Amino acid sequence: MKSLRGYLGAIAGIVVLLVAAGFIGWAIGHSGTKTAAGGNVQAASIDPSIANGAHNFVQFACVQCHGERGRGGVSPDVPALTTVGSELTVAQLRQIIDHGKGVVADPKRPFMPVWGQVISNTQVSDIVAYIKAGFPDVPGATPVSVPTGQGDVAAGTALYQRYGCVNCHGPNGLGGVPNPASPDKTIPPLSGTAFRGEFNTDAKIIEFIKSGSVLGKPPIVSMPHWGGVIPDQALNQLTAYIKTLR
Numbered sequence: 001m002k003s004l005r006g007y008l009g010a011i012a013g014i015v016v017l018l019v020a021a022g023f024i025g026w027a028i029g030h031s032g033t034k035t036a037a038g039g040n041v042q043a044a045s046i047d048p049s050i051a052n053g054a055h056n057f058v059q060f061a062c063v064q065c066h067g068e069r070g071r072g073g074v075s076p077d078v079p080a081l082t083t084v085g086s087e088l089t090v091a092q093l094r095q096i097i098d099h100g101k102g103v104v105a106d107p108k109r110p111f112m113p114v115w116g117q118v119i120s121n122t123q124v125s126d127i128v129a130y131i132k133a134g135f136p137d138v139p140g141a142t143p144v145s146v147p148t149g150q151g152d153v154a155a156g157t158a159l160y161q162r163y164g165c166v167n168c169h170g171p172n173g174l175g176g177v178p179n180p181a182s183p184d185k186t187i188p189p190l191s192g193t194a195f196r197g198e199f200n201t202d203a204k205i206i207e208f209i210k211s212g213s214v215l216g217k218p219p220i221v222s223m224p225h226w227g228g229v230i231p232d233q234a235l236n237q238l239t240a241y242i243k244t245l246r
């Protein structure tokens with residue numbers, strides 16, 4: 001009897017403990033919710049221009065060359081941007097984004113692309129505000145993720161967004177993005193008979209993406225050099241996707 005009572009007592013004690021633990025858990029859960037809400041309030045207090053700049057930094061694939069929040073580490077040929085916000089003026093940063101930093105006729109390494117015709121004035125201002133603010137954490141400003149196990153075309157479709165190809169070559173590689181100072185007046189499509197005739201092997205497509213092509217001095221927009229930035233597997237996947245474009 002006594003031992004049964006002992007058991008019951010122990011069980012009751014455990015129940016009390018569990019209820020207490022549950023309550024503590026609930027309390028923690030609630031304070032956690034409060035913290036999360038506090039976090040949102042903080043995010044909402046980020047200047048909208050800076051928040052837009054963080055999204056543009058991802059959309060135009062600055063992040064793919066300059067690293068997450070401009071911290072570098074992608075390629076030895078691409079600098080981190082963590083100190084330029086204090087070293088350079090707004091006008092200097094805008095000049096570099098619009099006009100690049102100069103490239104030789106046959107670049108062997110990644111160069112800073114010319115963005116003036118591709119990124120609107122407001123978007124450039126927002127990116128500069130984001131750089132000047134020191135790359136604050138902006139929830140949701142993250143590159144599109146690449147699906148695994150769904151084949152090269154599915155991965156390539158995501159990579160076409162992730163590396164910002166879409167900004168220059170248009171949705172589905174249809175082209176039509178103005179490049180007024182260039183001979184063709186637009187950035188070429190990655191679809192159509194002319195493209196397919198010229199780029200009729202995987203090797204030719206991959207080689208072009210890796211080495212880029214400089215059409216002329218700014219304000220002409222040229223094809224960036226992606227060698228050393230886009231890994232080989234991703235180049236194969238991008239190519240598989242490009243070959244599906246009609």
Ligand code: HEC
Pocket residue numbers: 057060061062063064065066077078079081084093096097101102110111112113115127224225226229
């Ligand atoms: C294809 C890779 C690539 C992409 C994409 C790219 N950059 Fe760059 N960027 C470079 C390289 C390489 C340099 C160094 C150029 C040099 O010093 O000649 C550079 C330099 C810069 C500089 C000057 C840094 C300094 O220390 O003077 C700024 C600012 C900059 N990039 C901003 C951007 C922004 C903003 C974007 C997106 C709109 C972007 N970059 C996209 C490769 C890239």
Ligand code: HEC
Pocket residue numbers: 113114115118160163164165166167168169179187188189190195199205208209213214215221222223224226238
């Ligand atoms: C800043 C704008 C820009 C970005 C970003 C860009 N390209 Fe290009 N791309 C060009 C321009 C301009 C040309 C034309 C170059 C030429 O004719 O010599 C070109 C040409 C090409 C070509 C050859 C097409 C042809 O008819 O000459 C391929 C393939 C290509 N790009 C693939 C890509 C892929 C894949 C990406 C993303 C990883 C990408 N590009 C990102 C501007 C861009």
